[in-house]
Amino acid sequence: MTDSTASAAATQKLRFYQKGTFTVGNRLAPDAERSVQASIDRSNALTCGHRACQGCGEALGARYAMDVAMRATGGNLIAVNATGCLEVFTTPYPETSWQMPWLHSLFGNAAAVATGVAAAMRVKGRPEVRAIAQGGDGGTTDIGFGCLSGMFERNDDVLYICYDNEGYMNTGVQRSSATPPTARTATTPAMGPEPGNVFGTGKNLPRIAVAHGIPYVATATVADLHDLERKVMKAMGIHGARYIHIHVPCPLGWGSASHDTIRLARLAVECGLFPVFEAEHGAVTNSRKIRRPVPVDEYLKPQRRFAHLFKDAAGAQRVAHLQAIADHNILEYKLLGQEEDA
Amino acid sequence: MLKQIEGSFSTAEAIALCRPEVICAYPITPQTHIVEGLGEMVKTGELKNCEFINVESEFAALSVAIGASAAGARAYTATASQGLLFMAEAVYNAAGLGLPIVMTLGNRAIGAPINIWNDHSDAMSMRDAGWLQLFAESNQDSIDLHIQAFRLAEELSMPVMVCVDGFILTHAVERVDMPAQADVDAYLPPYEPVQVLDPKDPISIGAMVGPDAFTEVRFLQHYKQTLALRLIPEFAAEFQTRFGRDTGGLLRTYRADDAEMLVVAMGSINGTIKDTIDEMRADGFSIGLVTIVSFRPFPTEALRRLLAGRKHVVVIEKSFAVGMGGQLANNVDLALRNTPAAPQVHSVVAGLGGRAITRASLHRVFRRAMAQPWEGAHFLDLNEEIIGKELHHVRKVRRSGPTAENLLRRLDQAAQSTAAE
């Protein structure tokens, strides 16, 4: 039948994959547009049988990052791991769940060891073999800070990935310099006149990395796989010192449900407390826009480490303080606004 | 080829001959000239296929070496004293992982009080970590031992420390015979790792080992060190055949065959001791010298055979365990344990913090050992007067102040009063 109308159809942008744009894969999308994780051939650099807790964000983040790096380098990759959860749950003798060359030396030297690996590959005439260093927030922002800064300053060809679960989780949930204010940890108990971690402490390691002027710095989260993959892929295309800081919720340490890991990571971004951005050579270049803004409460409430904030007026004031931090992030990193269309 | 150059630089040249692939350097007196020398050679292209990395701490230095070695490259670094302690975690780590790293230790005292001069306290602090420890008597020794060190490290798959007395050797200009590259290449083949990080054959290195297997891992380390007892003399013999010099293997002797008294010592002090022995021999004393080259592994058997049946053994060393006495003396005691007809062992602690050890003092102490044996460690040339005054002061005054400063002041005062007299 002919439809001889002057069409009054509303003009709308035809987003072809409006279903499943945010999902891991999409059966309607060509392979090249799907994530590495969607592929049946993904390398599973971190495979089954490891001893991470149920719902571990770090296990997820590590596999995400390593599989991309493996694809980017065609498998020519060596990983150096700091002591911590990731190292402990993946390599208890006699089992290792790594399916790639992997070295664990000490707690604070992952960055330096990776420098050595990279140097060895160059000198052996195999510059296509790349080095990645990885560690938790404790091993990166605290004890590993010196080596990290040294590696940055020398612009060694190392990608350092920090899995930030905001505490020393492997040793029993103690505070690190990445622990957010008010959070309860074993060394910042929720007691006394200022329960939880005090305000005003803590280092912003991504900003410190940016200040070193290295070729590439990015923050990422397990809640946004496509963005994380894009960033690791981009980083592997650059030579020189690179730093990626991935937010990985820890159900045990945060007191959250094991199935909430990704949801919490998402809320952290959406409330503004974890800004997702990229920087090159000392300047922030872009940020990922918040899709559906929420107040910080929504992010804090499902975590028992913040439970003490919801008991009284003093707690409410602290929540307001956290909200102020989130609001500041939103302004500083321009987290609200239009995403450039992919 | 004969040369007359500063010890650090001759050591650097020797290292360079060994074709290191990754060198990492953090400055600390007295090793700085070694790594500076190597750095220059890399920059000019004289030393090819070598990555020279300026790191931000000693901990980073050994860590970079660990990474490089695990990835299959021949790695080298150097440090001393405080730096060695700062990398202590990595020292144990390298040994535990079995990585054949060679490190020069420019022996220096450990603070507090801060002291940049030579003694052996730094080497002693890491004697249990599982590294091989070789002591050089001269700068020629340093050259020769470094070459052997690489060979030993890679054969055994364990790290080796070559100890070179700070300032005394490092900064002394001596005549040395620098080997030829071809000879070193023949003696030291390219590095063939026992385990290596390689994408073609992925493995995980550095697992967490629990109570069920940890003892076995450590025993295997222990066993490897005992293998070294055989390999060190073997490689030294090979070295002698090729290069014409005998470094002695585990130990060397001087006029020891019929000696009633044997002196045991390590490092550059042996030079002075030999002169003293010559003089005493001329005076009719039956005295000889055992120079320990390999402190780790400790040549227990060889030493026992040498010392058994002697009347006196004087152990003279540049370090001591606070409250316990000299470590070398301790190890010698161990070697003589359950030995019938064991000699009297006399322990002398000398040269701490770089204090000069004179022939006069040595004469005095060797003779005293024969006539008036003593118990425990004897501190050579101890200034008993200021000690006495300090002890008295401390007993009288609660806030007596820092010991070191007090002693310095007293020394100063003593010097001034002497001058006034």
Added chain:
Amino acid sequence: MKHPFAITLDSGSSLANLTGSWRTMRPVYVDRLPPCNQACPAGENIQAWLYHAESGDYESAWRVLTQDNPLPAVMGRVCYHPCEGGCNRAKVDEAVGINSVERFLGDEAIKRGWKFTPPEAETAKRVLVVGAGPSGLSAAYHLRRMGHAVAIYDAGPAAGGMMRFGIPKYRLPRDVLDAEVKRILDLGVELKLNAKVDNILDTMKAGRFDAAFLAVGAHIGKRSFIPAGSASKILDAVTMLRSMEGEDKPLLGRRVVVYGGGNTAIDAARTAKRMGATEAIIVYRRTRERMPAHDFEVEEALEEGIMMKWLSTIKRMDEGNLTVEKMRLDKMGFPQPTGEFETLEADSLVLALGQDVDLSLLDGVPGLEIKDGTVQVAQNMMTGHDGIFAGGDMIPSERTVTVAVGHGKKAARHIDAWLRGDVYEPAEKHEMASFDKLNAWYYADAPKTVRPMLEGARRQSTFEEVQGGLDETNALYEARRCLSCGNCFECDNCYGVCPDNAVIKLGPGNRFRFNYDYCKGCGLCATECPCGAISMVPESI
């Protein structure tokens, strides 16, 4: 290379550690019932055919659709889409335009001449279908596909029932209807027109029919007693609309009043406008909110200039005018007379007060139960008389084409079983895929496409279709807005979010399998499954 003891481990040796033993809950893949499927009176597997439409495989989509409903092009024009009313997407942005996509598929099928697959084998059973309306055509289609010989007897001159004689052309073009009817007949269904059945039992015996499905509809317009002058022109809406198909169209004059509040009233008024009435007014005794007519029909009518007179009843008609009494709603919402009257000019009055069934064919049939003018049927669509089934407007039901089509399918299944001496047991329904079971974050914001509409002036003067269809890009866009509620659409989320790599991807079309050797039961897969196709159940310990 022999590795140093314990310090160095071989790749992937952790596979020896079966962490599945940690579980207290286990994930299982489920298929939940999407609300659209649930709501569809014809029982279409909407999610399933949208799935095919999304990838551009329109023929597969059409074939899945027509498993249940043989009239998609019609349905895409006349169905009131309760599916869209239940659509979970409405809670994200707007409901998926299921109806538009159905229409697109129906039109594609006609354009490309897709045919139904003939039955594999014949059963040698004969079934009579009385009435070639949507219910009868649907029953005939399903029965024929099951291999039975089917004959449709219809009293009228053409097939279609209310689709042809009730629904105006501007809503359902006749060439569309013809094409879909023909396609059913092409399966080998016999059609006898102008063949009113006077007595069902006689007809069955004469034609050696083993069973009968009655779907004669309700096409007798109800009339209420309105005192009228002799020259007053009063007719019922059903007759009026039916006569639009023939040569003699009714002369309604310039001012037409339609009495009633249902969809038929709207159809009548809009038709009257197109027939040249300068004024078409709908008089209804209650208010707009209480009108049974669908709201969008009211909207379209208003756009076309139809006027509405609420809270009014017609007391009498004289030549050229009506007397109307104003009503008011009492506390219970019932209209009560106010005693106030007014006069309304009108050339003709069309009564759209409901429809009755012509039950004459059932005279003398024992065992039937008639109530409120409709035939009562059991759960299996059978009347009180063995072998005689009924459906559509003639049984108690909501009176729409879609419901009728649903009846036809349901009855066909029961008839088929009955003919074999068996009983048809419908499969148990799966758990509902309600919105709380979805993770809507993953669906990108995509508002519904708006179907192009004919401009107002053009609408009023012609019978061209008012609502255009979607073209392919729009239809594809629309189909892809489907959330696939409760049914895996292979988004790879579970495969991607498992921290333990414990989901096995089986390849395109084969979905996934859990590796229970390693699954720790954390529940991330279930939480992050966008369409709620994973359920966490307690592990048996």
